[in-house]
Amino acid sequence: MLDTRVSIIAERLSQVGKVLAVSSGKGGVGKSVCASALALSLSKHGYRVGLLDIDFTSPSTHVILGVEDVYPEEEKGVIPPLVHGLKYMSITYYSGAYPTPLRGIDVSNVLIEILAVTQWGSLDFLVLDLPPGIGDITLDTIRLINGVNFLIITTPSKIAFETVRKLILLLQEQHVSILGVIENMKMRDSHFIREQVERHNLSFLGEIAFDSSLEASIGAVDKLLQTKFMKTVDEILSENPAICNS
Amino acid sequence: MHEWALAEATVTAVLETAEKEGLQEIVEVQIKIGELQQIDREIFDFALSQLRPLIMETTKFQIETVPAELHCRVCNYQWSFTSEPLDLEVSEAIHFVPEVAHTYLKCPNCGSPDFEILKGRGVWLASIKGGK
Numbered sequence: 001m002l003d004t005r006v007s008i009i010a011e012r013l014s015q016v017g018k019v020l021a022v023s024s025g026k027g028g029v030g031k032s033v034c035a036s037a038l039a040l041s042l043s044k045h046g047y048r049v050g051l052l053d054i055d056f057t058s059p060s061t062h063v064i065l066g067v068e069d070v071y072p073e074e075e076k077g078v079i080p081p082l083v084h085g086l087k088y089m090s091i092t093y094y095s096g097a098y099p100t101p102l103r104g105i106d107v108s109n110v111l112i113e114i115l116a117v118t119q120w121g122s123l124d125f126l127v128l129d130l131p132p133g134i135g136d137i138t139l140d141t142i143r144l145i146n147g148v149n150f151l152i153i154t155t156p157s158k159i160a161f162e163t164v165r166k167l168i169l170l171l172q173e174q175h176v177s178i179l180g181v182i183e184n185m186k187m188r189d190s191h192f193i194r195e196q197v198e199r200h201n202l203s204f205l206g207e208i209a210f211d212s213s214l215e216a217s218i219g220a221v222d223k224l225l226q227t228k229f230m231k232t233v234d235e236i237l238s239e240n241p242a243i244c245n246s
Numbered sequence: 247m248h249e250w251a252l253a254e255a256t257v258t259a260v261l262e263t264a265e266k267e268g269l270q271e272i273v274e275v276q277i278k279i280g281e282l283q284q285i286d287r288e289i290f291d292f293a294l295s296q297l298r299p300l301i302m303e304t305t306k307f308q309i310e311t312v313p314a315e316l317h318c319r320v321c322n323y324q325w326s327f328t329s330e331p332l333d334l335e336v337s338e339a340i341h342f343v344p345e346v347a348h349t350y351l352k353c354p355n356c357g358s359p360d361f362e363i364l365k366g367r368g369v370w371l372a373s374i375k376g377g378k
Contacts, residue, residue: 001278002371007262008255056345077251078342094339095349101359106345109367113343117251 005116009144012077012115015122016050020179020243021141024153025163027132030184031153033214035129036064037233038151040225042244043085045237047124050080050087054141055131056110057102062092066219077119084221089118104136111140133163134170142176149177151205151243154193155185161196168200179243180205182236205243206236248342249285252369253293259371260302269376272305276374280367281314281327282344284337314366316351323355327366344368 013019022035032055039051053061061067070081071093080089091100091110102110120126128148131137141148150171154164164181171178180203183193187210197204208229217223224230237243256277264272279285287309294307314327327347332340336350344367348359 004255004259004369007259094343094346100349110345
């Protein structure tokens with residue numbers, strides 16, 4: 001039997017210029033904040049941007065963006081509402097604040113369902129916020145989204161990078177596009193991550209200093225846009241045209 | 247009208263399969279719809295009638311709704327989705343993303359949310375008959 005929903009995914013994404021999968025081997029490295037900031041920064045530069053949170057068991061971009069009281073419109077599928085200029089989609093529209101414990105096959109089915117019914121329309125970028133690791137969602141992102149581009153986040157930690165290395169090796173082995181690696185929460189001078197990234201023949205996209213004011217901006221996008229963190233994300237985007245080029 | 251998107255997926259899957267199998271005409275198609283999707287068959291059938299291309303103009307659609315069976319991984323209890331009393335909001339949420347059943351449903355025997363959906367989700371192309 002053929003899952004018909006999978007057959008329509010390419011069509012649903014046919015008007016999306018570039019899909020950016022923000023990913024990491026490790027949790028807690030700032031993927032969701034980076035994905036949100038990246039989407040906001042691209043939008044600020046005049047691009048049409050969608051943000052899809054595919055960390056289905058631990059979604060958090062709705063908290064970062066302060067999403068409240070908005071829901072998708074139903075029209076030949078589901079049309080994501082505009083949140084701070086982004087077409088924003090999350091399982092939390094349906095699960096609310098309750099826990100949604102999902103095993104692998106369920107996680108895959110959520111991704112298939114959402115990709116099959118969401119009408120993104122015309123977008124320059126669709127940013128995906130992935131869960132950590134190289135489990136179901138990473139594998140399904142590779143399987144279901146043709147031409148997806150990974151953007152990897154790490155911290156300066158050797159522990160974090162060791163898990164990132166596995167992600168890099170998997171993606172390289174599967175010939176999946178990697179735009180590069182961002183080093184987040186940098187607290188002291190070190191070339192360790194840059195050297196490791198370059199050893200894998202990848203672009204080191206930049207480093208973001210630990211910003212103690214960031215926490216206070218969670219849920220308040222106007223504040224987030226004023227943070228040093230956000231300014232660095234803007235700089236990384238302008239210094240790395242490969243992220244924006246189609 | 248979420249049904250429209252799933253009907254569109256069905257037509258796309260049928261065309262894709264017909265092309266792979268080199269079919270010049272499509273006589274009959276069997277579709278299985280999981281109960282958990284809670285699809286409004288009237289809307290789904292209408293969408294199919296509107297979306298079907300010329301090659302499918304006379305195609306007979308056999309559409310079956312597959313009852314959802316749930317199985318608790320913790321205590322092995324098995325039960326059917328139809329027996330679940332759901333309020334409208336929960337029912338709507340499951341309609342859009344069937345796996346949020348794990349958000350709202352618990353095993354009636356032991357209360358665990360760790361259950362598997364044995365059958366009755368997704369929209370499947372079960373078979374296609376046609377001529378070359």
